[in-house]
Amino acid sequence: MKRFGQLSVLLLAGLLLVGCGGDSHDKVSNDMVTAMEQLVKTLESVKDEKSAKAAAPKIEAFAKKMESIEERMKEVGEPSAEVEEQLKAKYETRRAEVERKLGGEMMRIHMNPALSGALGDALSKITN
Numbered sequence: 575m576k577r578f579g580q581l582s583v584l585l586l587a588g589l590l591l592v593g594c595g596g597d598s599h600d601k602v603s604n605d606m607v608t609a610m611e612q613l614v615k616t617l618e619s620v621k622d623e624k625s626a627k628a629a630a631p632k633i634e635a636f637a638k639k640m641e642s643i644e645e646r647m648k649e650v651g652e653p654s655a656e657v658e659e660q661l662k663a664k665y666e667t668r669r670a671e672v673e674r675k676l677g678g679e680m681m682r683i684h685m686n687p688a689l690s691g692a693l694g695d696a697l698s699k700i701t702n
Contacts, residue, residue: 599653602646603661609639610672613700617679626683626692637699 616632619625653661683689683697690697 597646597650599650599657599661600664602643602650603665605646606640606643607665607668607672609636609643610676611668612636614672614675614679617676617683620679620683620689620693623688623692626689630693630696633693633696634699637696640700 613633613636616629616636620629680697683693
């Protein structure tokens with residue numbers, strides 16, 4: 575669960591970004607939540623070892639996408655209090671829902687040795 579907590583912190587940090595250059599705080603926040611929603615859909619598709627192996631490349635692609643989003647986060651600065659409140663109002667419901675679903679899916683997969691074994695390498699890329 576420590577690993578899930580790291581994803582949650584990253585997701586929350588993404589919601590607190592300020593736009594600069596061609597990127598905006600809102601766009602980075604939206605892209606982060608959308609990526610997390612896609613990860614949840616991928617994890618929900620994992621029902622057996624075969625589907626776990628099929629999902630592994632998608633999870634690895636997610637890890638690369640998150641690295642890109644992290645870089646974008648670094649390129650933008652801290653939000654003003656006003657921007658922070660606007661982003662919380664806009665994304666809080668989606669963020670909370672995706673965190674809830676992600677936690678459930680990670681627990682489900684972790685509790686099944688066949689699934690966690692098949693996804694171990696891919697999951698380690700998003701949880702470390």
